[in-house]
Amino acid sequence: MKITKVRPILTAPDGIALVIVKVETDQDGLYGVGCATFTQRPTLVAKAVEEYLDPLLQGRDPANIEDLWHMMYVNSYWRNGPVLNNAISGVDQALWDIKGKIANMPVYDLLGGKTREAAMVYRHADGREPQEVLENVIKYQEEGYLAVRCQMGGYGGRVKDITAATAVPSKDAPQATHRMKGLDRADSAFPGAYYDADAYARSIPPLFDHIRSKIGFDLFLLHDIHERIAPIDAIRMAKELEQYRLFFLEDPLAPDQIEWFRRLRQQSATPIAMGELHNNPLEWRPLIVEQLIDFVRAHISQLGGLTPARKMAALCENFGVRTAWHGPGDTSPVGHAVNLHLDLACHNFGIQEVINFSDAIYEVFPGTPTLANGYLWANDQPGLGIDIDEAAAAKYPIEIKPIGWTQSRWPDGTIWTP
Numbered sequence: 320m321k322i323t324k325v326r327p328i329l330t331a332p333d334g335i336a337l338v339i340v341k342v343e344t345d346q347d348g349l350y351g352v353g354c355a356t357f358t359q360r361p362t363l364v365a366k367a368v369e370e371y372l373d374p375l376l377q378g379r380d381p382a383n384i385e386d387l388w389h390m391m392y393v394n395s396y397w398r399n400g401p402v403l404n405n406a407i408s409g410v411d412q413a414l415w416d417i418k419g420k421i422a423n424m425p426v427y428d429l430l431g432g433k434t435r436e437a438a439m440v441y442r443h444a445d446g447r448e449p450q451e452v453l454e455n456v457i458k459y460q461e462e463g464y465l466a467v468r469c470q471m472g473g474y475g476g477r478v479k480d481i482t483a484a485t486a487v488p489s490k491d492a493p494q495a496t497h498r499m500k501g502l503d504r505a506d507s508a509f510p511g512a513y514y515d516a517d518a519y520a521r522s523i524p525p526l527f528d529h530i531r532s533k534i535g536f537d538l539f540l541l542h543d544i545h546e547r548i549a550p551i552d553a554i555r556m557a558k559e560l561e562q563y564r565l566f567f568l569e570d571p572l573a574p575d576q577i578e579w580f581r582r583l584r585q586q587s588a589t590p591i592a593m594g595e596l597h598n599n600p601l602e603w604r605p606l607i608v609e610q611l612i613d614f615v616r617a618h619i620s621q622l623g624g625l626t627p628a629r630k631m632a633a634l635c636e637n638f639g640v641r642t643a644w645h646g647p648g649d650t651s652p653v654g655h656a657v658n659l660h661l662d663l664a665c666h667n668f669g670i671q672e673v674i675n676f677s678d679a680i681y682e683v684f685p686g687t688p689t690l691a692n693g694y695l696w697a698n699d700q701p702g703l704g705i706d707i708d709e710a711a712a713a714k715y716p717i718e719i720k721p722i723g724w725t726q727s728r729w730p731d732g733t734i735w736t737p
């Protein structure tokens with residue numbers, strides 16, 4: 320068997336640019352699909368696939384996933400960055416899809432079989448003040464969800480978008496209404512998504528106090544700091560939140576502040592999740608091996624696909640760390656399917672982040688997993704069990720424009736990690 324063509328497909332059914340890779344073979348009608356999504360730089364991933372991976376892979380046997388992965392990985396010599404890892408991921412996942420189709424088994428069966436029936440998910444609740452967040456939490460609870468992530472005013476409790484040509488105001492949920500210190504000068508300020516780190520840090524413990532006092536402890540709650548505060552403030556928040564028993568506190572520290580995890584660990588028993596920004600094994604290895612985190616949050620297409628992700632999961636299992644694969648809207652449904660296959664097969668699964676799959680998503684991606692009773696369910700079809708309808712995908716072209724939400728700023732205009 321030979322690979323005949325490797326090509327990217329770009330589509331945005333929900334307005335978020337997704338990158339899918341299709342690997343075609345010389346066997347009649349046999350192909351695989353994989354997620355290569357890097358929604359901030361989609362056309363660069365497409366170029367890496369078209370100009371470098373397609374010529375490299377044509378004529379190779381798609382059965383040899385491990386060899387092809389390592390070959391793609393070192394072929395550029397410089398490695399482990401975004402764009403190239405996403406492109407490799409698209410191919411890698413498509414190869415697993417092909418293998419499953421040939422074996423007539425779902426990918427979770429190739430990985431050892433189901434160790435649970437379905438994957439517990441969490442949903443995102445937001446609101447301008449604690450009562451509104453609470454109401455949204457209760458909505459999810461009434462729909463049967465077992466876990467809800469609570470934010471207030473978006474990441475960092477963002478309070479104001481200074482819209483310029485480059486800002487995208489709709490990325491986060493409702494904006495808080497209070498004003499920022501000294502920031503009533505929208506016309507002259509640097510464009511960006513402004514937030515007040517101190518006000519945000521102070522607002523979160525009372526938020527959880529309000530929610531727990533109303534609903535009790537019979538629901539898993541989560542929070543994402545999104546690296547929006549200084550490291551010592553993140554430690555303080557983790558300590559203050561201990562009494563509210565979070566399922567996890569996500570991204571308390573930026574990936575570049577890895578040494579701070581040791582201090583955080585010494586001071587707080589709040590479970591920590593980290594890793595959606597990781598690209599390089601050197602970033603996650605110490606966090607896992609030193610047991611500085613409780614959940615890995617890797618974005619599987621940033622690692623280079625299912626092949627490195629299953630190895631990461633095995634490393635985690637050895638050290639008592641669980642998986643919580645990244646699953647917001649900037650993971651494609653193919654990526655969500657890959658997450659789910661790992662969730663079902665890995666004993667050390669923790670929880671799965673998921674979005675509400677829209678009608679447009681189900682139209683473009685037949686076989687997208689289904690949500691019911693607070694769990695994500697696989698369809699048990701061979702391979703990844705998901706496909707892309709290219710005619711439907713073409714109805715939702717991607718739009719390229721400068722990214723606004725990653726221009727997060729403090730009240731004085733200082734840019735901070737998004």
Ligand SMILES: O=C(O)[C@@H](O)[C@H](O)[C@H](O)CO
Nearest residue numbers: 543545595645647649672
């Ligand atoms: O954990 C989350 O869902 C967020 O951190 C998003 O992944 C991030 O804003 C990129 O979309």
Ligand SMILES: [Mg+2]
Nearest residue numbers: 543569570595
């Ligand atoms: Mg996050």
